[in-house]
Amino acid sequence: MTKMNRITKLFAEATEPILNVYATAGYPNFGDTMTVLHALQEGGVDIIEIGMPYSDPVADGETIQQSNQVSLDQGMTVAHLFEQLKAMRQTITVPVLLMGYINPVLQYGVEAFCKKCAEVGIDGVILPDLPMAEYESEYQAIFEQYGLYNIFLITPQTTDARIAQVDAISNGFIYMVSSASTTGAKTGISDIQETYFKRINGMNLKNPRLIGFGISDRASFLKASESAAGAIIGSAFVKLLGQAQDLRGEIVSFVQSIKGKK
Amino acid sequence: MKQSFQVDERGYYGDFGGAFIPEMLYPNVEELRSRYLDIMAEPAFQKEFQFLLKDFVGRPTPLFKAERLSAKYQTNIYLKREDLCHTGAHKVNNTIGQILVAKRLGKNKIVAETGAGQHGVATATVCALMGMECIVYMGAIDIERQAPNVARMRMLGAQVVAAQSGSKTLKDATNEAMRHWINNPVDTHYIIGSVVGPHPYPDMVARFQSVISEEIRIQLQEKEGRDYPDYVIACVGGGSNAAGAFYHFLDEPRTQLIAAEAAGKGVNSGHSAATTFLGRPGVLHGSKSLLMQTEDGQVIEPYSISAGLDYPGIGPMHANLSSTGRARFFGITDAEALDAAVECSVLEGIIPALETAHALAVFEKLHAKPEEVIVVNLSGRGDKDLSTYQQHLKLND
Numbered sequence: 001m002t003k004m005n006r007i008t009k010l011f012a013e014a015t016e017p018i019l020n021v022y023a024t025a026g027y028p029n030f031g032d033t034m035t036v037l038h039a040l041q042e043g044g045v046d047i048i049e050i051g052m053p054y055s056d057p058v059a060d061g062e063t064i065q066q067s068n069q070v071s072l073d074q075g076m077t078v079a080h081l082f083e084q085l086k087a088m089r090q091t092i093t094v095p096v097l098l099m100g101y102i103n104p105v106l107q108y109g110v111e112a113f114c115k116k117c118a119e120v121g122i123d124g125v126i127l128p129d130l131p132m133a134e135y136e137s138e139y140q141a142i143f144e145q146y147g148l149y150n151i152f153l154i155t156p157q158t159t160d161a162r163i164a165q166v167d168a169i170s171n172g173f174i175y176m177v178s179s180a181s182t183t184g185a186k187t188g189i190s191d192i193q194e195t196y197f198k199r200i201n202g203m204n205l206k207n208p209r210l211i212g213f214g215i216s217d218r219a220s221f222l223k224a225s226e227s228a229a230g231a232i233i234g235s236a237f238v239k240l241l242g243q244a245q246d247l248r249g250e251i252v253s254f255v256q257s258i259k260g261k262k
Numbered sequence: 263m264k265q266s267f268q269v270d271e272r273g274y275y276g277d278f279g280g281a282f283i284p285e286m287l288y289p290n291v292e293e294l295r296s297r298y299l300d301i302m303a304e305p306a307f308q309k310e311f312q313f314l315l316k317d318f319v320g321r322p323t324p325l326f327k328a329e330r331l332s333a334k335y336q337t338n339i340y341l342k343r344e345d346l347c348h349t350g351a352h353k354v355n356n357t358i359g360q361i362l363v364a365k366r367l368g369k370n371k372i373v374a375e376t377g378a379g380q381h382g383v384a385t386a387t388v389c390a391l392m393g394m395e396c397i398v399y400m401g402a403i404d405i406e407r408q409a410p411n412v413a414r415m416r417m418l419g420a421q422v423v424a425a426q427s428g429s430k431t432l433k434d435a436t437n438e439a440m441r442h443w444i445n446n447p448v449d450t451h452y453i454i455g456s457v458v459g460p461h462p463y464p465d466m467v468a469r470f471q472s473v474i475s476e477e478i479r480i481q482l483q484e485k486e487g488r489d490y491p492d493y494v495i496a497c498v499g500g501g502s503n504a505a506g507a508f509y510h511f512l513d514e515p516r517t518q519l520i521a522a523e524a525a526g527k528g529v530n531s532g533h534s535a536a537t538t539f540l541g542r543p544g545v546l547h548g549s550k551s552l553l554m555q556t557e558d559g560q561v562i563e564p565y566s567i568s569a570g571l572d573y574p575g576i577g578p579m580h581a582n583l584s585s586t587g588r589a590r591f592f593g594i595t596d597a598e599a600l601d602a603a604v605e606c607s608v609l610e611g612i613i614p615a616l617e618t619a620h621a622l623a624v625f626e627k628l629h630a631k632p633e634e635v636i637v638v639n640l641s642g643r644g645d646k647d648l649s650t651y652q653q654h655l656k657l658n659d
């Protein structure tokens with residue numbers, strides 16, 4: 001038997017809300033990727049989501065778009081990212097996901113990409129523009145061969161029938177988008193969203209959920225975590241990366257403040 | 263007729279097509295996919311669509327024998343006069359169709375992208391006609407080079423929003439329109455302006471534009487005693503006017519399909535938008551097609567003098583026509599297009615759009631025989647391009 005995927009292990013053993021933080025690779029500077037990973041882990045993050053920059057990230061709002069462009073302008077590519085992550089598992093113990101768009105993965109080669117993920121110790125990927133039907137017919141077998149989890153998104157408009165399909169095909173967790181929006185467009189959690197969270201909780205899904213989009217601080221993190229296993233912070237953290245004077249120190253204290261460790 | 267170059271049930275043209283969209287768009291695209299054919303088949307829909315094409319758009323558009331061009335190239339050249347459509351281009355055929363679909367889906371707001379501004383104007387026009395709110399995203403660079411169309415959209419009551427990301431042209435306007443739709447999924451319909459985007463858009467837009475080749479068949483029968491030409495020529499940005507002009511000839515082996523792409527300053531100059539020459543299979547704006555991209559899969563910013571052809575991709579139907587060899591693609595440079603625009607103006611009294619001029623530049627390369635019949639789709643008129651013509655042709659001296 002292959003060893004248990006770090007994501008599965010984390011959810012099985014977690015005693016407090018899980019914090020997943022998104023950081024664009026090679027941002028703010030090309031060489032910062034590992035510094036950011038180390039600081040996130042030091043602060044106590046539970047999952048790290050590394051954004052593979054893309055020229056046309058349609059699901060992302062301005063903050064993440066801009067960080068993608070800066071990173072690309074500094075020369076980041078999928079190949080460079082794997083190079084930066086090659087010794088990652090000597091020090092990083094938390095689960096690590098790659099988030100990005102399907103085209104760079106297609107150009108790298110799906111099988112080569114999965115193989116490289118397994119080599120460097122990536123636990124799962126989030127590819128918002130890879131639809132479920134396409135995944136099932138073309139990609140699932142390859143992903144599974146390399147023990148890579150594909151994380152699917154659901155939104156307030158996703159029907160119960162489709163959520164059941166997502167649950168059946170998912171491993172690790174389901175990414176629950178809090179509202180119909182691009183990333184960073186809205187902040188906070190409203191009553192309408194809570195109704196949606198309750199509906200999902202009533203479905204007895206086999207996979208745990210993390211809530212993302214609109215989570216920016218400890219209050220919204222805790223609020224979301226009442227309705228799920230934890231939450232995901234993206235734009236708010238990327239904003240911090242773009243402005244930080246003391247990259248390591250500010251990341252550590254940001255994560256600690258969200259986790260309530262300070 | 264067996265239509266093997268048409269879309270299949272999975273939304274593919276051969277290896278190209280599909281619906282590569284984030285989950286946030288899935289409900290809208292799925293609703294459209296499951297209903298568009300039924301809606302379009304409703305007699306009430308067809309009645310309203312045909313009525314508007316006739317009395318609002320001014321269809322059928324003439325098929326005009328261009329005698330002086332024919333004499334020059336020693337063949338028989340017909341111009342399909344889409345420039346005479348209301349708003350000045352073929353784009354309105356699609357926007358009329360889509361706004362009628364949007365109404366039946368219960369939507370009351372419209373978002374669209376535009377490059378040259380022709381699709382934006384055509385969308386703003388049908389929104390005014392139907393009393394719907396209209397937002398058009400347009401690249402900041404295109405807003406400058408197509409100023410008259412920006413003014414027209416605003417006069418028609420549309421809100422024009424500048425896309426400031428990326429290359430600030432059509433690709434980025436499309437990204438912004440998609441983001442707008444993601445943020446407004448319930449009350450808004452996205453009217454895509456070409457045969458691009460996730461399935462069912464390429465097929466739906468091709469069907470709305472197919473009125474072009476439907477009319478060509480009837481008109482050629484009257485004028486030439488046969489209902490097919492030897493060649494159909496059209497320019498290709500995303501490919502909607504070409505899809506419409508090719509549609510009823512896709513599976514007619516006696517008709518050669520000819521597509522003109524924008525080669526900018528030359529196919530290999532690094533300043534080009536000739537996707538079938540420079541592109542590889544990839545995913546952009548919801549479908550798998552040919553795409554100009556780096557080795558790493560980042561989309562390359564294209565270049566063309568013509569805002570409507572300045573797009574790094576191509577509709578999946580055309581990617582399939584190109585890779586199967588069913589259509590022949592020519593790369594036409596800025597300079598060749600400008601020459602062809604002048605030629606059509608002085609020989610036929612018709613100032614074509616810059617996009618269309620790329621199709622007109624093909625005559626020289628085709629070497630058609632004296633007995634052969636060519637139909638070129640005159641997709642739009644050149645009023646919107648006058649400032650570019652003035653600048654490049656030194657018309658002010």
Ligand SMILES: Cc1ncc(COP(=O)(O)O)c(C=O)c1O
Nearest residue numbers: 380456499500501502503570642
């Ligand atoms: C007159 C005209 N022709 C052609 C095009 C290119 O679009 P498509 O390839 O979808 O016909 C445009 C786009 O703006 C246009 O305005």
